[in-house]
Amino acid sequence: MTIYRDKNGNMWQGDNIKDKGNFVSSSSELSEEAIEASLPALSEQMSGLKEAMVLWKRDGLKLTTREERKRRWEICLSCPALTPKGRCTKCGCYMRLKTKLAGQICPLDKW
Ligand code: SF4
Numbered sequence: 001m002t003i004y005r006d007k008n009g010n011m012w013q014g015d016n017i018k019d020k021g022n023f024v025s026s027s028s029e030l031s032e033e034a035i036e037a038s039l040p041a042l043s044e045q046m047s048g049l050k051e052a053m054v055l056w057k058r059d060g061l062k063l064t065t066r067e068e069r070k071r072r073w074e075i076c077l078s079c080p081a082l083t084p085k086g087r088c089t090k091c092g093c094y095m096r097l098k099t100k101l102a103g104q105i106c107p108l109d110k111w
Contacts, residue, residue, distance in 0.1 A: 038089045045092035052093065052104055059103030072099035072111045079110060 039045065064072070076082050076095045083089060086096050090107040098104050105111075 035083045035085060035087070038083065039087065040090070040092045048091040048093060048107075052091075052098065052101065055103040055105070056101045062102040063100050064102050069099050072106075075106070075111045079108070081108065 040048070063069075073095065076086075076088065076099065079088075081089045082095060086094055088095050088098075088107070091098075
């Protein structure tokens with residue numbers, strides 16, 4: 001199950017963003033349970049975190065520039081995979097943090 005966000009901030013639950021599926025709520029009303037259910041399994045989140053740390057270390061544990069951080073964050077903000085609390089439903093990461101770390105990749109190759 002995936003929860004998508006349309007350009008108006010409304011949340012939809014379904015298999016495909018084109019179909020939209022069932023209306024869940026406006027972004028401000030989305031429950032913690034619905035957000036949790038849209039995230040990858042905990043084991044996948046752990047493996048994603050490990051991969052992110054390996055990539056960060058490989059890139060010298062550097063932080064991104066302010067411009068790069070802003071560029072990444074703006075892409076995430078327009079992405080339906082971002083939850084209202086700033087987590088990516090594709091990797092489970094907290095994007096406010098991940099956008100600051102050098103060497104990271106978007107699981108959908110958007111940045
Ligand atoms: S990391 Fe990629 S998939 Fe995840 S919210 Fe950002 S743009 Fe979307």
